[in-house]
Amino acid sequence: MDVTTTCPCSGTPHPDGDTVTLRDKPTLMMGTTALGWAGQQATDSKPTSGEISEMFLRLGILSWTYLEDDGTPKPVTDETLDWLLDDYELAYPVAEKAAELYTEVIFAPLLKQISNSSRTGRTNASTSANSRRSRSRPSPSEPSSITSSEAS
Numbered sequence: 001m002d003v004t005t006t007c008p009c010s011g012t013p014h015p016d017g018d019t020v021t022l023r024d025k026p027t028l029m030m031g032t033t034a035l036g037w038a039g040q041q042a043t044d045s046k047p048t049s050g051e052i053s054e055m056f057l058r059l060g061i062l063s064w065t066y067l068e069d070d071g072t073p074k075p076v077t078d079e080t081l082d083w084l085l086d087d088y089e090l091a092y093p094v095a096e097k098a099a100e101l102y103t104e105v106i107f108a109p110l111l112k113q114i115s116n117s118s119r120t121g122r123t124n125a126s127t128s129a130n131s132r133r134s135r136s137r138p139s140p141s142e143p144s145s146i147t148s149s150e151a152s
């Protein structure tokens with residue numbers, strides 16, 4: 001999936017913008033990392049959505065058309081990814097597209113799990129409440145009738 005950004009290259013050789021190519025689907029590593037962070041959201045070490053989009057870009061970018069200052073193609077490395085992520089204006093459209101491509105796919109198994117477990121929980125609660133109420137109803141009336149006959 002190609003995303004167009006403004007051209008940050010020296011001398012602006014790409015007036016129509018540069019192209020960043022994202023993988024079309026998340027990798028297993030991207031999915032399990034995001035799911036692991038989501039599982040920690042109840043605790044204090046809650047990840048920010050910024051960390052998730054940074055991870056999506058680091059693992060999701062396959063190639064781009066950016067050039068080094070000397071005009072040679074800029075390779076995609078940890079260092080040049082830092083350079084991209086340091087520039088909000090440049091990185092934001094790519095992050096937005098990455099979230100669109102990956103978030104729904106990654107969280108689909110988690111959402112399925114949540115809807116399954118809430119359905120079983122509701123059934124168990126209503127069954128036990130009914131049986132407790134019907135069993136306790138007859139007992140209070142008996143002792144009170146004995147007490148009233150003794151008093152008269």
Ligand SMILES: [Zn+2]
Pocket residue numbers: 006007008009012013014017018065066067
């Ligand atoms: Zn350029």
